[in-house]
Amino acid sequence: MATRTSARRSQQERTRTTTGALVAAARDLFNSDGFSATSLDAICTKAGMTRGAFYHHFSNKEHIFREVYAADQKELAVIVRRAFQAEQDPWDGMAAGCRALLEASLEPAVRQITLIEAPGALDWSTMRGIQAGCKDQMRRGLSIAIEAGCIPDRPLDPLTSLLYGGIGEIALDLADSTDQRTVLEGSLAELDLVLAGVAGRDTPGCAHKDRVES
Template sequence: MKRNKEETNETIQRLLDIARTHFTVHGYAGAALESIVQEANLTRGAVYHHFRNKKELFRSVLEVVQQEVASRVEQEASTSEDVWQQLELGCRAFVLASVEDRNKRIMLIDGPSVLGAEEWRTMDANHSMRLLRGQFEIMQQGGFVKHASLDALTHFVSGALNEIALWLANGTVDENALEDTMHVISLGLEGFKA
């Protein structure tokens, strides 16, 4: 029984990895489920056993991307003991991870359009936004950040980070855009200091 579960998990992981590559290269609309099935060396029936349709497969891939980005945020923030530096490092890590080629199309472009803005925002709230809110809560309790609604503060900063990541992901910005972005993030966060 244990081996069957391991084989199932391996099959699902292989499908997710292959689908991620197809969604990255071709976008959701251009990725053919048949091509994913063939590359995974599976039948359509085997794929439908794990995922109802292409959209559900995409949702699972996006979930993986969201988890990876959140892990990067957490990992980067944990390299400092200073709460302000943790916040800044986490924000920078979010932007940098979001605009990587293997993430940006799935997370920033196709994610909201395929799943809808509300479902995409819920996924974001469960990952990176959850970490951001947790950091602000720690900072507010320690008196490091001005008193404000945690929800409003989190949505404000998260929205700015998502928008700036979208701008960078567009690819039509100049070569200094990433450096300018990091400077603006630092300036923006300074305004919340207590």
């Protein structure tokens, strides 16, 4: 039993090593050369793998791009979660998470993969499915803010779609801009006003603070 368990673990480790090398190589090439110009041979060569090894784990170039994109979305979710958890007040955490996501979208590789290459490499339904985890994360943050009294109780689904969609559009604007920092600062200022409006305040912050301080 122990031998079989050890063998399975070793096989799993080899699989993770192989797929990790291929995904890392693909991400580098998609970032530098773009999805269309990147060949499977280039990915295999960069990863030090054979085509046979590639096809053992991935069906085609779209498949490995999907894995690259999903990995980037998971990393962005971690960035947002850490920003949220760093704030004691959940509504401040929501604002911090939104800002962190937009700041992260300025990173060249993230911008190239998630905002420029993905729409051409993946169909809309696939992208939406991969993004579902990040959207659900925002929904959970809003739910926590409601429970804490930061914003009035309201239907979560339309509010989540409104805020998540708006953040996505801002990120696309940043990707197209030649002056990203100016666009980011202006967008963050408007975001603060939108979040303040959602909380029923004239200025950003948690709505329940007024009740505590009054």
